[in-house]
Every structure is written in C-alpha cells, then in structure tokens.
Amino acid sequence: MQTRVLTGITTTGTPHLGNYVGAIRPAIEASRRADVDAFFFMADYHALIKSEDAARIERSRLEIAASWLAAGLDPQRVTFYRQSDIPEIPELTWFLTCVTAKGMLNRAHAYKAAVDKNAENGEDPDAGVTAGLYMYPVLMAADILAFDAHQVPVGRDQIQHIEMARDIGQRFNHIHGHDFFVLPEVLIEDQVATLPGLDGRKMSKSYDNTIPLFAGGKKQLRETIMRIVTDSRTPGEPKDPDSSSLFTIFRAFASEAETAEFRQALLDGLGWGDAKQVLYERIDADVAPMRERYEAFMADPMAIEAILQQGAQKARMIATPKIAALRDALGLRSAGKATTVAAGQPKAAAKQGKMPRFASFRDADGKFRFRLFSAEGEELLLSMPFADPKAAGALQKRLKTLGAAAAVMQIKAQGMALELDGEAVASTPDYRDEQLRDDALAQLREALDQLAAQD
Ligand code: TRP
Numbered sequence: 001m002q003t004r005v006l007t008g009i010t011t012t013g014t015p016h017l018g019n020y021v022g023a024i025r026p027a028i029e030a031s032r033r034a035d036v037d038a039f040f041f042m043a044d045y046h047a048l049i050k051s052e053d054a055a056r057i058e059r060s061r062l063e064i065a066a067s068w069l070a071a072g073l074d075p076q077r078v079t080f081y082r083q084s085d086i087p088e089i090p091e092l093t094w095f096l097t098c099v100t101a102k103g104m105l106n107r108a109h110a111y112k113a114a115v116d117k118n119a120e121n122g123e124d125p126d127a128g129v130t131a132g133l134y135m136y137p138v139l140m141a142a143d144i145l146a147f148d149a150h151q152v153p154v155g156r157d158q159i160q161h162i163e164m165a166r167d168i169g170q171r172f173n174h175i176h177g178h179d180f181f182v183l184p185e186v187l188i189e190d191q192v193a194t195l196p197g198l199d200g201r202k203m204s205k206s207y208d209n210t211i212p213l214f215a216g217g218k219k220q221l222r223e224t225i226m227r228i229v230t231d232s233r234t235p236g237e238p239k240d241p242d243s244s245s246l247f248t249i250f251r252a253f254a255s256e257a258e259t260a261e262f263r264q265a266l267l268d269g270l271g272w273g274d275a276k277q278v279l280y281e282r283i284d285a286d287v288a289p290m291r292e293r294y295e296a297f298m299a300d301p302m303a304i305e306a307i308l309q310q311g312a313q314k315a316r317m318i319a320t321p322k323i324a325a326l327r328d329a330l331g332l333r334s335a336g337k338a339t340t341v342a343a344g345q346p347k348a349a350a351k352q353g354k355m356p357r358f359a360s361f362r363d364a365d366g367k368f369r370f371r372l373f374s375a376e377g378e379e380l381l382l383s384m385p386f387a388d389p390k391a392a393g394a395l396q397k398r399l400k401t402l403g404a405a406a407a408v409m410q411i412k413a414q415g416m417a418l419e420l421d422g423e424a425v426a427s428t429p430d431y432r433d434e435q436l437r438d439d440a441l442a443q444l445r446e447a448l449d450q451l452a453a454q455d
Contacts, residue, residue: 006149008043016210018203081311196245235271404445
C-alpha cells in the first residue's frame with residue numbers, strides 16, 4: 001500500500017539553506033520511495049493571508065517552483081501544483097467551514113497571538129485581524145482532506161493545524177454519516193537538522209539571518225557565509241565545534257568522514273576565515289549543479305508553467321470526483337437526478353428486485369477476479385487479479401459496504417480506477433468521451449449506494 005504524503009509551501013519568500021535542509025531535501029528524498037505517493041503544492045492562497053504584495057507573491061511562486069524542481073523533484077512522480085489552480089480547494093473550504101466550530105478557530109495559535117498582542121496594546125481584540133487569518137486552518141484542512149492525505153510532514157509550528165484538519169474531517173464524517181475523509185497524521189521528521197542562521201538562532205526569514213539557497217549565485221552564498229558570527233578565537237587557538245553554528249551547518253551537508261575531519265581541523269586551531277571557506281566550498285559542491293538548473297528554470301517561466309499546469313491536472317483527477325461525491329452527499333445535486341436518501345424511495349430497479357451484482361471468474365493466468373454489474377446489467381468495474389480467491393472475496397465485501405461517498409475514484413486517460421487505502425483495486429471500462437465517463441461514474445455511484453443500503 002502506498003502512503004499519500006502531502007505538504008504545502010507558503011509562497012511569500014525565497015528558499016534559504018534552512019528550507020533546503022529542513023524541508024526540500026527530505027521531502028524530495030521521501031518522494032523517491034516506492035511506498036510514497038507524494039503531493040507537494042504551493043500554498044499561494046495562504047500567501048494572500050500574509051502578504052498583499054502581488055509582485056512578491058508572483059516572484060515567490062516562481063522561485064519556489066524552480067527551487068524544488070532544481071533540487072530534484074520529479075514532476076512525473078510527484079503531484080506538484082499550485083493551490084490556486086485547484087478550484088475544488090476553495091469549494092471544499094466552504095463545505096468544511098460549515099461544520100467547523102468557531103470556538104476551535106478562536107484557539108488557533110496564530111489568531112490567538114494576534115488577539116493577545118492587541119490586548120497588550122489596549123486595542124480592540126480583533127484590530128487588524130482579517131477573516132482570512134481566522135480561516136487559515138480551514139483552508140489548510142481543505143488542502144489536506146481534498147486528497148485524502150495520510151501523512152503531512154510539517155514543522156512543529158504547524159502541528160495544531162494538522163490536529164484541526166483531523167478534527168474538522170472527523171466532524172464532517174460524523175455529521176454526514178460516512179467516512180468521506182481520511183484523517184491525516186502529522187509527520188515530524190526528528191532526524192532532519194534545523195539549521196542555525198548567521199547569528200546562531202534558528203535560520204528564519206523572520207530573524208533576517210538566512211543564507212540564500214540560490215538567489216544571488218555563488219558570490220552571494222560566499223559573502224553570506226563569511227558573515228556567520230563566530231567567537232573571537234584567533235587562528236591556531238583550538239575551536240569548540242559543538243558550540244559553532246558553522247560546524248552545525250557543515251554537518252548538514254557533509255558525510256560522516258568529512259564531518260570528523262572538519263571537527264579535527266577546528267580542534268587543531270583552523271582559523272574562522274579558513275573554516276568559512278571550507279564550509280562555502282562544501283555547500284557549493286552540492287548547490288552548484290542545482291543552481292545551474294535553477295537558473296535555467298528561472299530563465300524559462302513557461303517551462304515551469306507547463307509543469308504546474310500538468311500537476312494541477314493530475315491533482316484535479318482526484319479532487320474533482322471527490323468534490324462531486326461531496327456535493328451529492330450534501331444535497332447539492334442536479335434537480336433532474338432522483339434522490340437516493342432524502343425521499344426514502346427505493347429506486348425503480350430495486351423496486352423490481354433488481355440489484356447490482358458481482359460476477360467472479362478466473363482469468364487466463366488462473367488469477368481470481370470479478371466484475372461489478374449495475375442493476376441494469378451494465379459492466380461498471382473489473383477488479384484487479386488476485387492469487388488468493390479469499391482476497392477477491394474480501395474486496396467484494398468491502399465494496400458492498402463502501403457507499404458512493406467514500407469511494408475514491410481516480411480519473412485515468414480513458415476510464416477510472418477505484419482506490420482503497422491508496423491502492424487501485426478495480427477499474428472501469430474505457431470510455432470514449434467525458435460525457436460517457438461521467439455517466440458511468442454516476443451509475444457506479446448509484447450502484448455502490450444501492451449495495452451499501454442493502455443491509
Ligand atoms: N501552513 C503551512 C506553513 O506555513 C503551509 C501549508 C498550507 C500546508 N497548506 C498546507 C502544509 C497543507 C501542509 C499541508 O508551513
């Protein structure tokens with residue numbers, strides 16, 4: 001089974017070494033694992049909450065996309081997109097807003113900090129607080145729940161948001177009587193280093209102590225490294241590696257052997273100026289090839305645009321059917337369509353005693369498979385092959401109780417795949433066009449609901 005791992009990057013800044021070591025590098029490494037289905041996106045709607053500077057947001061979207069691609073993200077493998085290219089996200093945000101307790105949002109750290117600050121200054125509690133800041137956690141929950149992410153790697157400051165996403169998803173599931181959403185787990189990577197910045201505090205834009213990853217090229221990288229604060233020990237005097245941010249940064253890039261060598265050199269009295277040169281050279285050995293790709297991407301924004309558009313298409317293949325199922329469940333359906341639950345009326349086919357049915361068979365390889373037919377006898381699904389007939393039986397059993405709303409459908413080039421626990425378990429026949437595919441999806445949903453209502 002694949003684990004769907006999803007994370008967002010707010011597009012207000014330019015990536016620095018701390019972002020690279022703490023987020024970009026581990027995320028890309030994880031995305032290469034066979035058991036990981038990675039979704040990385042640019043949270044540009046969230047950026048609007050933090051910045052009204054359109055030029056800055058535009059630049060940041062481009063720089064962040066180019067940085068991740070240059071650092072080795074494979075857009076064929078990873079679903080890589082911009083939040084603002086997925087209209088299902090704001091739509092889901094509203095559905096979730098309607099089940100979110102206002103009192104919970106009152107307790108969100110960022111909002112509370114703003115209110116506390118106002119109180120300290122004797123201002124109205126909500127002075128300068130936008131509804132966007134207040135709604136931040138709900139938008140973030142929609143980012144996650146729209147794709148049924150299992151794991152969300154974030155920094156510690158974001159843990160509360162993931163807890164809220166779980167809470168909101170759970171409330172929605174509970175109110176609407178179905179497991180519509182996977183409840184996400186927070187993933188805190190304890191092994192990844194937090195880099196110290198120029199002044200020894202955590203490297204962060206808000207402390208203005210960052211070392212840029214690509215911006216300004218080699219020259220800027222070297223000049224910034226030369227500004228790292230050290231103690232006043234002179235060349236020849238032994239240095240303490242463990243209290244030096246220079247050493248901590250070095251270690252985040254170097255092998256164990258290189259690190260041991262650098263440690264010894266410091267103990268032996270290597271001067272800080274020379275140590276900085278060593279650090280610069282070590283970092284640049286990793287960064288230089290990526291910087292070349294970064295500059296090529298930055299010179300060709302249309303290439304980035306094409307990659308992100310493709311990513312949005314891939315993401316929407318999941319989000320579109322998901323939101324369609326939610327609309328249906330919420331009662332936002334076509335007036336022409338017979339209701340399944342509200343009217344409490346059995347379907348015409350069911351009235352005549354006709355139900356969707358399964359047909360099991362062994363294929364040419366001797367594997368066990370089955371088909372699902374609609375009450376009217378049309379083929380809806382073909383299961384994957386199973387070596388063990390019991391596994392095929394267990395899947396049939398699950399499909400019988402699944403219901404349309406919980407069905408995760410993935411749109412393929414021609415047909416669709418049904419996913420359970422992140423794995424495709426059955427597929428529809430291929431359809432000639434979108435209309436036929438949409439009709440088939442509606443039929444399949446109806447059949448799943450009929451089965452689920454059966455007992
Ligand atoms: N709020 C996150 C941050 O500032 C960015 C983000 C937005 C995010 N949506 C997300 C992270 C969804 C994980 C999942 O770091």
